[in-house]
Amino acid sequence: MLSRMQTHYLTRVMRLAVREGVRLFNGRDGEWQAQIQAVGRGGCVLRIGGCLRAQLAEPGPWLGFAPLKKDAQDTLIAQATELGVEKMIPVHTRFTSVGRVNRPRLLAQAIESSEQCGRLNVPEVAAPCFLQNLLSEWPASRPLLFADERGFGRPIAEAANGQPLDACSEPPGLLIGPEGGFADEEVREILAHPCVAAVALGPRILRAETAAVAALACWQALRGDWRRIDHPGSHDVRTES
Amino acid sequence: MLSRMQTHYLTRVMRLAVREGVRLFNGRDGEWQAQIQAVGRGGCVLRIGGCLRAQLAEPGPWLGFAPLKKDAQDTLIAQATELGVEKMIPVHTRFTSVGRVNRPRLLAQAIESSEQCGRLNVPEVAAPCFLQNLLSEWPASRPLLFADERGFGRPIAEAANGQPLDACSEPPGLLIGPEGGFADEEVREILAHPCVAAVALGPRILRAETAAVAALACWQALRGDWRRIDHPGSHDVRTES
Numbered sequence: 267m268l269s270r271m272q273t274h275y276l277t278r279v280m281r282l283a284v285r286e287g288v289r290l291f292n293g294r295d296g297e298w299q300a301q302i303q304a305v306g307r308g309g310c311v312l313r314i315g316g317c318l319r320a321q322l323a324e325p326g327p328w329l330g331f332a333p334l335k336k337d338a339q340d341t342l343i344a345q346a347t348e349l350g351v352e353k354m355i356p357v358h359t360r361f362t363s364v365g366r367v368n369r370p371r372l373l374a375q376a377i378e379s380s381e382q383c384g385r386l387n388v389p390e391v392a393a394p395c396f397l398q399n400l401l402s403e404w405p406a407s408r409p410l411l412f413a414d415e416r417g418f419g420r421p422i423a424e425a426a427n428g429q430p431l432d433a434c435s436e437p438p439g440l441l442i443g444p445e446g447g448f449a450d451e452e453v454r455e456i457l458a459h460p461c462v463a464a465v466a467l468g469p470r471i472l473r474a475e476t477a478a479v480a481a482l483a484c485w486q487a488l489r490g491d492w493r494r495i496d497h498p499g500s501h502d503v504r505t506e507s
Numbered sequence: 508m509l510s511r512m513q514t515h516y517l518t519r520v521m522r523l524a525v526r527e528g529v530r531l532f533n534g535r536d537g538e539w540q541a542q543i544q545a546v547g548r549g550g551c552v553l554r555i556g557g558c559l560r561a562q563l564a565e566p567g568p569w570l571g572f573a574p575l576k577k578d579a580q581d582t583l584i585a586q587a588t589e590l591g592v593e594k595m596i597p598v599h600t601r602f603t604s605v606g607r608v609n610r611p612r613l614l615a616q617a618i619e620s621s622e623q624c625g626r627l628n629v630p631e632v633a634a635p636c637f638l639q640n641l642l643s644e645w646p647a648s649r650p651l652l653f654a655d656e657r658g659f660g661r662p663i664a665e666a667a668n669g670q671p672l673d674a675c676s677e678p679p680g681l682l683i684g685p686e687g688g689f690a691d692e693e694v695r696e697i698l699a700h701p702c703v704a705a706v707a708l709g710p711r712i713l714r715a716e717t718a719a720v721a722a723l724a725c726w727q728a729l730r731g732d733w734r735r736i737d738h739p740g741s742h743d744v745r746t747e748s
Contacts, residue, residue: 341582345717350709383711421735423728467724468591468733470624476586476720483708483721484728487664492709494662 273310275378276302289318293387296321321386326352327437327485328408330400332444333364334474342475343372347379347389349482350491352437356394361446367394397452400441401459408436410461411485413477415447419464422481426488434461438485442478514551516619517543530559534628537562562627567593568678568726569649571641573685574605575715583716584613588620588630590723591732593678597635602687608635638693641682642700649677651702652726654718656688660705663722667729675702679726683719 268276276282282302290298290312299315329346333339333356346354354376356367372391380388395403404410409431412419419425431438441456448456456462467477486492509517517523523543531539531553540556570587574580574597587595595617597608613632621629636644645651650672653660660666672679682697689697697703708718727733 337578344714345720348711348713348717349721350711383713385711421728421733423734466733468727468731469735470589470591470626472589472624473585476589479586479717479720480590480724480728483724486709487662487721487725488728490709492662492707493664494710 268310268312270308273305273308275381276310277305288312290314291321291386294321297386319386324350324352324385324387324491325437326350326389327482327490328353328355328439329478329482330355330357330410330439330441331474331478332357332359332362332442333367333394334445335364338473338475339364339372340375342478343375344379345475345479346482347376347385348383349479349486350385351389351482353390353392355392355400355439357397357400357441358394359397359444360449360452362444363446369393397448398455401455404439404459404461405436406461407434408461409434409438409463410441410459411438411481412441412456412462412464413443413467413481414453414464415443415471415477416453417466417469419466422465422467422484423488425463425465426485429463431463431489437490440478440481440485442474442481445474509551509553511549514546514549516622517551518546529553531555532562532627535562538627560627565591565593565626565628565732566678567591567630568723568731569594569596569680570719570723571596571598571651571680571682572715572719573598573600573603573683574608574635575686576605579714579716580605580613581616583719584616584632585620586716586720587723588617588626589624590720590727591626592630592723594631594633596633596641596680598638598641598682599635600638600685601690601693603685604687610634638689639696642696645680645700645702646677647702648675649702650675650679650704651682651700652679652722653682653697653703653705654684654708654722655694655705656684656712656718657694658707658710660707663706663708663725664729666704666706667726670704672704672730678731681719681722681726683715683722686715 284302284305286302288300290300296317297319299318300312303311303313329351334342369391376389376391467480525543525546527543529541531541537558538560540559541553544552544554570592575583610632617630617632708721
């Protein structure tokens with residue numbers, strides 16, 4: 267039984283009808299074929315068929331970002347999800363202009379994008395934290411690529427091959443600043459962290475959401491799961507159980 | 508003298524006042540320092556100072572894309588501009604769902620993004636064309652990377668180093684399909700073109716705007732102007748003369 271929202275998505279947005287097929291995932295049990303059996307006002311009933319894909323561990327990069335305005339943040343969440351981000355962390359900084367983070371909204375956007383892009387899991391949306399806490403609690407096994415908007419970092423294609431990425435066992439986190447940039451003392455704290463490598467994303471000034479998607483794409487292409495040949499799936503629906 | 512729209516942008520959006528500095532560019536004469544002298548209802552007067560940056564030729568990748576819905580297309584134009592695209596070509600395909608292309612709107616978005624990201628030129632927005640014309644008129648000096656959403660292309664990091672890119676003298680064009688993908692016979696026509704290389708952008712299905720920005724970022728990082736170290740400018744305003 268799917269919820270009202272999921273039913274709306276399948277029957278109104280995707281325009282699927284009774285007897286049409288969908289693919290299900292819940293982030294634990296892989297991907298399953300299913301068929302729409304009945305559609306009612308409060309939901310729809312599916313018949314579950316065979317397993318299509320086993321659930322594989324899909325370690326991906328993390329993304330720390332300063333909260334953005336609504337449209338820019340929707341774009342960021344959607345694109346980061348499509349690019350295989352494993353965890354997204356809203357980070358409050360000195361110049362963050364958006365105060366409140368609507369975490370359920372971010373998660374809903376991440377679920378919708380996961381369904382559309384054929385992921386079998388949904389990225390975690392972490393509770394918002396302050397930059398200082400992000401840095402003090404950052405796991406030593408994971409490098410942190412800091413998108414230095416002053417342009418002082420190493421070109422990302424160069425930084426993606428070498429230290430500290432080679433010394434760490436996990437995919438990196440990416441740290442993208444707010445519209446106003448990081449404050450000077452924040453930059454000093456970031457650069458003093460042992461896991462951090464500053465990277466440069468070219469000679470133009472990128473908005474936060476462009477920097478995030480660009481850096482994620484480069485990392486996936488150079489070190490992540492874009493290096494293997496694989497064929498995308500389609501039209502997955504995430505179920506709760 | 509700046510236009511009413513430019514004055515609105517400087518004084519309302521950027522909140523600059525008389526005696527504050529801006530940087531000017533027109534795509535031909537480099538970047539110039541200027542100071543706001545007076546602000547009126549119909550425009551504002553600037554005093555031009557010294558030259559800050561010489562105009563350099565900035566050859567960049569081209570982007571062929573199927574017209575998208577308004578918000579997605581705004582995102583695409585803004586992000587492609589920030590990523591240094593030289594020319595954007597709306598391409599009508601069999602499954603293109605958006606009929607009319609508002610070219611002045613695309614150009615306005617490209618100008619605004621050029622100003623914000625510190626470019627000294629504005630990408631060209633070409634007249635919309637049909638896929639068949641794009642292919643028949645494609646210059647032989649420029650490779651065309653086709654983002655094959657079926658996943659049959661070479662991983663982009665691999666394709667960015669090798670043929671046909673190495674044999675061509677110009678940066679590549681990228682060709683991104685519509686939401687519904689290309690029709691089978693369109694794919695055949697694309698792949699039969701001598702300049703074309705099919706590239707894969709990982710195991711997930713990307714929306715058109717994500718595919719475009721991801722592919723542009725990868726190319727800039729691997730073969731384009733992200734490889735040199737440079738420091739971004741800020742707050743440029745494009746002038747007409």
